[in-house]
Amino acid sequence: MLEIYFDRVITNEIELLFIEKYKSNIHNTLPFEGIELVHKALADKKVPWAIVTNKPAMYLAMLQQFHPFLGCSSSTICADHVHAPKPNPQGLIDSCRHLGLDVSQTVFIGDGVSDWQAAQACGMDFALARYGYVNFNPAQANIVHQLERPIDILKLIDQAV
Numbered sequence: 095m096l097e098i099y100f101d102r103v104i105t106n107e108i109e110l111l112f113i114e115k116y117k118s119n120i121h122n123t124l125p126f127e128g129i130e131l132v133h134k135a136l137a138d139k140k141v142p143w144a145i146v147t148n149k150p151a152m153y154l155a156m157l158q159q160f161h162p163f164l165g166c167s168s169s170t171i172c173a174d175h176v177h178a179p180k181p182n183p184q185g186l187i188d189s190c191r192h193l194g195l196d197v198s199q200t201v202f203i204g205d206g207v208s209d210w211q212a213a214q215a216c217g218m219d220f221a222l223a224r225y226g227y228v229n230f231n232p233a234q235a236n237i238v239h240q241l242e243r244p245i246d247i248l249k250l251i252d253q254a255v
Contacts, residue, residue, distance in 0.1 A: 113152075120156050125163075126225050128244040133163045135248055142168035142193050146185040148208070150174050169193050181211030186218055201239070201254070203247060210235055221250055 136143050144167050147154060151172040158165045169192040171185040178184060190197050201219040202209060205226025213220035221239035222232050232240060239250055 116153065117156060121160055123157060123160065125161055126244050130161075130163050132244045132247050133166065136251075137166065139251075141251060142195075144169035144171070144189040144193065146171045146180070146189050146202070146212075148173045148179040180206075180208040181215065183212045183216035183218075186212055186216050190218075201250065203241065206230070207235070210237065221247075 133143070145154070145164065149172060151170075151174050154164070154170070154172055169189040171189050173179045176182065176184045176188065180186075186202055187197065190200055193200075197216050197218040201221050202213040203221045203223050204210060204213070205223040205228050207230040210220050210222070210230075212218075219239070220237060221241055222228065222237045223241050223244075224232070225241065225243050241247060241250065
């Protein structure tokens with residue numbers, strides 16, 4: 095069987111089954127409460143933001159169909175845009191380069207150990223999104239910024255300005 099998804103030819107039967115299951119359930123994916131308001135506030139304040147994800151681009155594109163605000167990032171780096179996914183910092187560095195920012199001028203908000211490791215590897219500040227899918231103990235990593243809910247992103251930005 096051969097199918098084309100977002101300009102990518104898929105021939106692997108297991109991947110095709112996964113994609114079909116993903117597509118049939120994507121409408122059930124809900125953004126974290128308040129995140130859309132945060133994105134609007136960032137736009138109003140003209141604060142650039144980026145998506146750096148280990149998700150392949152075609153999966154992010156499927157999500158964007160249901161949550162258009164995800165398509166409003168100033169930069170988007172997916173797993174298939176880099177030679178190695180997080181914890182390799184290439185995606186973070188590439189995103190900063192695209193935005194014309196030095197990594198020292200940014201903060202990476204993530205919810206996983208690979209997010210923290212990528213930020214550490216390139217000298218970027220890190221904030222743990224505790225409302226996400228946290229898969230490690232932040233106390234072990236000595237993380238300074240911990241966000242309990244999306245609105246805390248705006249408080250973090252206000253402190254930095």
